[in-house]
Amino acid sequence: MAFTSVILRKLSSFLSILLILFSSTFAVTETDALLKFKNSLTNASPLKSSWVPNSLPCNGQKTWTGIVCYGGSVSGLRFGGMGLSGTIDIDALLELRGLRTIGIANNNFSDTLPQFNRIGALRAMYLSGNQFSGVIPPDYFAKMDSLKKIWISNNNLEGEIPPSVFQLSHLLELHLENNKFSGKILSFNQPTLRSLNLSHNQLVGKIPDTLSKFNSTSFSGNAGLCGEKLSKACPPESPPPDPEDTKKDSIKTIAAVVTLALMLLSVAIILIIRWRRKKNKGSDDFNVLENESNNNSNRAADVSVQILPASQKVETTEFKRKNSSSRKGSHTGKGGGGIPELIMLDDSKGVFRLPDLMKAAAEVLGNGSLGSSYKAVMANGFAVVVKRMREMNALGKDCFDAEIKKIRSLKHTNIITPLAYHYRKDEKLMIYEHIAKGSLLFVLHGDRGESHAQVNWPSRLKIVKGIAKGLGYIHSELATLGAPHGNLKSSNILLTQENEPLLTDFGFSPMINPRDNPATSAPIFAYKSPEAAHLGRITPKCDVYCLGLVILEILTGKFPSQYGKGGTDIIEWVQTSIAEGRGLEILDPEIEVQKKSAGQIEKLIIIGAACAESNPDIRPELGEAISRIEEVQVEGPHQKSIEVFPSLRDGCPYVNS
Structure with missing residues (x-):
């Protein structure tokens, strides 16, 4: 027995030595491959400090610059915006057996597209913002069935879109905008495809019906394209x-x-x-209500608006008049005049009447789930937002007054409450101070200009923390409501010039008529959470779900399909990415990830995904979520990449350190 034990111990030691030697050999191979790859580049100075011979690319916290590691080996290259150029050595990259992602966006690479198709296991290619040119061979993607994300926008590529791209069965994102692609778009139906942009090329012909789920911006800037999506009829095909x-x-x-x-x-x-x-004519139409007031008529103004995102503000004087039974009274509610009363809640910005609003030039802001809204600038220059609510008919006037005054009594840095309101049985007007920068929805998705560029990682973290604080305050003050906010989404979060978030449209649930099926017919967003959709359960965790969705929207920059107007199912997308160890790959490309911030960003991604869990029982309580969010900092100590991504069954999991 003793002899056998000695033999087993020696055998165990021998096997350990073999494993160490094998591991070292494999690591050296990766080191040599990457150094060979670097030698093919020009202006590779950003890599010199950490790309040192005889060191390991993946060594715990000391990974090489631009290298993404998983399981101790190289899984991705992230060289965005480093000013690199030269010839990409594909043979060297083939030595990286675990390579799944290549990110070389916003560099100076040119010539034809490198033969990345030789790396058959690739899952993502981020090649945008370079100077690649020429034609992509038709069969380029034929052997890349694992490929999920293709970003080759903002290059000089031409010719037809290679047919092989339409045969990728797992494709999630395809971005080819701002190139010179020509020819027709082939018909393809890939249910996995969530993000598509073919805009600003030279494509022609009819947009395939299989791509009808994508909005017109995915195809704009192609003069030769036609179809219902672009509101441009296609010419009928005729014989020669x-x-x-x-x-x-x-x-x-x-x-x-x-x-x-x-x-x-x-x-x-x-x-x-x-x-x-x-x-x-100008804004004379705004005098309709005032003129009718002078004539003591019983008519009121009715704003006719169209559904527009906040990014597409347009001026309008398109006012219609309709007969309605109006309450007589002045703005103080004491009678006279023939104009329905306007109740002032805060006169610190000045006192105004309903006719004053109708005299102002209007600017349409959009049409939300609760009704339409527009901006009005008074004679003294003070701007307000008037929200015309049609869904708030559950309460009589006395109870409605009490609820609105309760909301107005709330005071917090991260909320905004009404300045005034008008009650009528079939319609309500809510008047708020106008916030010039607009909603978070507009800043994230409206345009990619100056307002978007200012929202970097520190600003986005500040916004998330402000939203959490405001939501926590609302929950403490309106704790008797099932979902104290009830309508938390990016369009109901305003941003000041300092990127301080202001929550609005909260506490309205008692005023909304109850519906048999809240998930499909209720106009407030929390009622569309999974538990409301399937079980009709309305709890404070409905707001937690909405908070998680907003966090993921802020970090990814994607428009959520959960809002019901197209977009990306970012909850499923993020949770899948986390499970595959690709947490940081889902970030908005506008966010510059530094080493010291990567671990903190990963923490916030996991918090958002946990809060957006479909099962409310494993969602964190709001207080716990807020505490986790407060722990996230702009920068933190270097951390390992997340080694194990749980299925989020434990609420907000910690990042392994």
Whole structure:
């Protein structure tokens, strides 16, 4: 027995030595491969400090610059914005057996697209913002079935989109915008595809019906494209002309062109005349209500708006009048005038009446789930937002007054409450101070200009913390409500110039008529959470779900499909990425990830995913979520990448350190 024990111990030691030697050999191979890759680059100075021979690319906290590790080996290259150029050595990259992601966006690489297709196990290619040119071979993607994300936007690529890209069965994201691709878009139906952008190329023909789930911005900037998505009819396909009729057809064509030109000229003249009349008319239509007041009529103004995102503000004087039974009274509620009363809740910004609002020039802001809204600038220059609510009919006037005054009594840095309101049985007006920067929805998705560029990682963390604080305050003050906020989403979060978030449209649930199926018909967003959708359960954790979704929206920069207007199912997408160890890959490309901030960003991603869990029983309580959020800092100590991503069954899990 003793002899056997000695033999077993020696055998165990021998096997350990073999494993160490094997591991060292594999690590050296990765080191040599990466150094060979670096030697093919020009201006590789950003890599010199950590890319040292005889060191390990993946060594706990001391990973090489731009290297992503998983399980102790290289899984990704992240070289975005480093000013790199030169020839990419594909043979060297083939030695990285665990390589799954290549990120070289916003560098100076040129020539034709490198043969990344030789790396068959790749899952993501981020090649945008370089100077790649030429034609991509038709079969380029034929052997890349694992590929999920292709970002080759903002290059100089031309020719047809390779047919092999439409055969990728796991494709999630395809971004080819701002190139010179030509030809038709092939019809393809990939249910996995969530994000598509083919805009600003030279594509022609009809947009395939299989791509109807994507909005028009995915195809804009292609003059030759047509279809219902672009509100541009496609010409009917006709057989080739009969040679004998060529001369007749030419004459007919000339006549048709002349006729069409005359018609277009007539239409243009009519439009110019109407435009001048409308311009001269100005904002006189806003005097409708005031004039009717002077004539003691019982009519009120009705704003006619269209559904517009906050990014597409347009001026309008398109007011309709409708008969309605109005309460007589002044703005103080003491009678006279023929105008329904306007109740002032805060006169610190000045006192105004309903006719004052109607005299102001209006600017449409959009049409939300509770009704339409527009901006009005008073004669003294003070701007307000008027929200016209049609869904708040559950309470009589006395109870409605009490609820609104309760909301107005709340005071916190991260909330905004009404300045005034108007009650009518079938319609309510809520008046708020106008916040110039607009909503978080607009800043994230409206345009990619200056307002978006200012929202870097520190700003986004500040916004998340402010939202959490405001939501926590609302929950403490309106604790008797099932979902104290009830309508938390990015369109109901305003941002000051200092990126301080202000929550609005909260506490309205008692005023909304109850519905048999809250998830499908209730206008407030918390009622669409999974537990409300399936069980009709409305609890404070509905707000926690909404908070998680907003956090993920802020970090990914994606528009959530949960809002019901297209977009990406970011909850499923983020949780899948976490489970696969690709947490940081889901970030908005505008966020610059530094080493000291990577671990903190990962923490916040996990908190958001945990709060957005479909099962409310394993969602954290709001207080716990707020505590976790407060622990996240702009920068922190270097941490290992997350080694194990739980299925989030334990609430907000900690990052392994």
